Amino acid sequence: SDHAAMGHQMPTPLAAAPVGGPLPPLPSGEHLPALPLLANQAQEAGRFVAALEAAPLQAALWGDGRQTAFWAYNASLPGPLIELWEGDQLEISFSNRLSQPSTIHWHGLPVPAEQDGNPHDPVPPGAQRQYRFTLPAGSAGTYWYHPHPHGHTAEQAFRGLAGALIVRSRNDPLRHLPEQHLLFSDLKLDADGQVAANNMADLHDGREGQYVLINGAWQPMIPLAQGERQRWRLWNATSSRILKLALPAHEVQLVGTDGGLLAAPQTIDSLLLSPGERAELVVTGRFRDGVPAGLISQPYRRGKMMHAEQQQDEVLAGVMQHGMRPTQALPATLRPIAPLGAPGYRRRIEFSENMADMSAMFLINGRRYDMNRIDGSGKVGRIEEWELVGNAHMDHPFHLHGTQFQVLARTVDGLWEDEPYLAWRDVVNVAAGQSVRIRFVQQLPGLRMFHCHILEHEDQGMMAQIDFLAE
Ligand code: C2O
Ligand code: CU
Ligand code: CU
Numbered sequence: 001s002d003h004a005a006m007g008h009q010m011p012t013p014l015a016a017a018p019v020g021g022p023l024p025p026l027p028s029g030e031h032l033p034a035l036p037l038l039a040n041q042a043q044e045a046g047r048f049v050a051a052l053e054a055a056p057l058q059a060a061l062w063g064d065g066r067q068t069a070f071w072a073y074n075a076s077l078p079g080p081l082i083e084l085w086e087g088d089q090l091e092i093s094f095s096n097r098l099s100q101p102s103t104i105h106w107h108g109l110p111v112p113a114e115q116d117g118n119p120h121d122p123v124p125p126g127a128q129r130q131y132r133f134t135l136p137a138g139s140a141g142t143y144w145y146h147p148h149p150h151g152h153t154a155e156q157a158f159r160g161l162a163g164a165l166i167v168r169s170r171n172d173p174l175r176h177l178p179e180q181h182l183l184f185s186d187l188k189l190d191a192d193g194q195v196a197a198n199n200m201a202d203l204h205d206g207r208e209g210q211y212v213l214i215n216g217a218w219q220p221m222i223p224l225a226q227g228e229r230q231r232w233r234l235w236n237a238t239s240s241r242i243l244k245l246a247l248p249a250h251e252v253q254l255v256g257t258d259g260g261l262l263a264a265p266q267t268i269d270s271l272l273l274s275p276g277e278r279a280e281l282v283v284t285g286r287f288r289d290g291v292p293a294g295l296i297s298q299p300y301r302r303g304k305m306m307h308a309e310q311q312q313d314e315v316l317a318g319v320m321q322h323g324m325r326p327t328q329a330l331p332a333t334l335r336p337i338a339p340l341g342a343p344g345y346r347r348r349i350e351f352s353e354n355m356a357d358m359s360a361m362f363l364i365n366g367r368r369y370d371m372n373r374i375d376g377s378g379k380v381g382r383i384e385e386w387e388l389v390g391n392a393h394m395d396h397p398f399h400l401h402g403t404q405f406q407v408l409a410r411t412v413d414g415l416w417e418d419e420p421y422l423a424w425r426d427v428v429n430v431a432a433g434q435s436v437r438i439r440f441v442q443q444l445p446g447l448r449m450f451h452c453h454i455l456e457h458e459d460q461g462m463m464a465q466i467d468f469l470a471e
Contacts, residue, residue: 023193026061026211028219029318035081035164035181035215038074048090052079052104054147054161055097066193070160071098077216078183078237079145079163086140086169092131096123102156104131105148106165107276108258108426110139110403113446118401119150119371120447140169141260141404141424142233142278144183150371154239154455158186158207159195162237167260173331174255177231177282180222182295182317184273186238187211187218198456204361205394206240206275206454212297214317221318222295224250224285225325231255232281236273240454242395242429244300246270247283247319249291253330256280259404259424261334266421270298274397274429276453282330285321293319303394303432337422340406340439343385345378350389351396351430351452351462361460362396362452368461369451375464378442380471385439390430396452396462397429398436403448405440427453445470 042049057072073079084090096102101124103117111133114121123129143165147156164183188209190196198207211218224230233256236243246252246269253265258278265282273279287293295317299310352363360368365375378384385408388398404424409416411434430436442448451463 022191023189024062026218027063028217030217030220032180032182032220032222032317033215033217035078035183036076038080038082046085046088048082048084048088049092050082051093051095053095053097054102054156057160061193068189068193068195070195071156072160073163076163077160078185079161081163081181082145082165084135084165084167086135086137086167089134090132093128094123094131095128096125098156099125100152100156101125101149102147102152102161103149104145106131106133106143106145107399108141108143108278108404109133109165109167110136110443112444113402113448116401117145117148118447118449119148122149135167139260140167140172141258142166142235142256142280143258144235144237144278146237151459154198154207154459157237157455158188158239164233164235166233169260173261173334174231174282176328177229180230180232182214182232183235183237184241184243184316185213185216186241187213203456203460206456208238208241212238212241212243212316219315219317221320223322224283224319225323226285226287226321227327228285228325229328229330230283232283234271234273234279234281236275236277238275239456240275242275242300242302242397243273244270244298245273245316246296246298247294248296249288249293250286250319251284253282254279255282255334257423258426262421262423263335263337264333264421265330272300272429274395274427274453275455276397276399277425277427277429284327285325287321293321295319303392337424339422340383340441342383343439344382345384346386347376347384348387348389349398349450349464350391351398352391353393362457362462364451364462364464367464369463369465374447374467376466378466378468380442380445380468383439383441385437388428388430388436388438390432390434393432395429395431396454396457397427398450399427399453400440400450401448402444402446402468403440403442405438408437408439410437411435442468444468
């Protein structure tokens with residue numbers, strides 16, 4: 001039958017001993033829920049007008065009388081999907097119905113600094129504000145939005161505030177393929193079935209819960225035909241979980257990263273997707289007897305971690321065979337990516353930890369984030385080259401606001417290796433002991449943050465800011 005492919009690989013929670021011991025496991029095996037779409041209220045083409053409200057929400061996770069308290073955008077877990085076109089003018093009104101200040105940060109989009117929802121522009125409880133910006137040509141890609149208030153980003157995100165955003169291009173070479181959206185979040189429940197607060201281990205290692213959810217569902221089923229090609233967009237919206245994803249049975253090509261399509265598809269065996277990072281895959285159904293058909297996460301060692309890590313493959317989603325279909329063509333080239341030229345400025349950005357100082361454990365260039373300190377200045381339009389140095393005992397995924405960057409090279413066991421292909425990214429994992437070289441240009445002036453995207457580290461100050469000045 002169609003469902004047989006899942007058969008032998010049904011659910012066990014990711015952690016051996018869930019915090020909520022007496023609670024039954026969450027229901028699993030439902031069809032992958034579609035992300036609800038945020039409706040566009042604009043009457044004319046080229047504009048996108050909508051409202052987002054952050055507010056408390058009660059959800060019945062077990063489908064019975066038990067209620068779990070979340071915070072959600074527009075009463076949806078995760079938040080609604082925002083689908084846009086290059087060139088669109090956006091006008092989003094945001095209402096904060098939480099008891100804390102919040103913002104909406106447009107993660108990865110090249111928006112003006114004052115529209116970026118960064119910690120300098122908090123929206124107080126009960127207040128409202130408009131975010132207005134235009135999507136430039138070439139911005140097609142896979143983005144997301146989440147709160148970014150000073151010191152409260154992790155909590156607001158793990159209580160449910162995060163949503164997907166897609167910018168489409170009118171000449172998309174993959175538009176003929178059916179699309180699946182998979183937004184990964186991490187749910188940590190306490191013994192009462194409520195979203196657990198962060199403990200010391202979470203603050204240190206980064207929070208990991210008992211459940212990795214996809215579009216809010218645990219171990220959902222994704223239908224795929226034998227031979228069918230689908231385009232999968234993936235979002236790692238977890239606080240701190242570095243996902244090493246694989247589909248052992250099927251053919252998988254990486255076709256896009258955070259900032260859109262690659263120049264050409266890359267065949268891959270597994271994909272490391274760190275917190276904040278996105279990817280586009282083309283998955284071709286190749287169901288085979290004896291090979292698990294599902295989407296799995298493989299063990300990955302995030303440096304010298306103190307807590308127990310995932311020891312074996314875990315099933316994140318089932319993939320069920322749904323008939324047979326002819327295999328559609330996959331173009332050999334997707335879009336041109338020009339390499340950024342010689343840099344006009346260089347910086348060294350060092351991640352480090354100081355376990356002796358509880359008030360400043362996670363540092364960038366030896367310092368903890370201070371909203372009132374500007375850590376450097378740059379120029380709009382000038383190519384910068386940064387060496388990201390992981391002088392640390394754990395991995396720290398680096399993220400830069402305001403633009404996309406190209407990775408040039410990374411060290412592997414201390415030796416530099418050139419990046420095998422060009423890609424536009426806004427997150428790159430800097431593994432313990434590793435260095436990564438990137439180049440970028442900021443096209444818009446203003447203060448831009450960069451930080452570790454383990455949200456617990458960011459809130460504790462593993463963040464810095466540079467003011468980019470117009471020429
Ligand atoms: Cu996704 Cu500064 O964040
Ligand atoms: Cu961001
Ligand atoms: Cu970190």
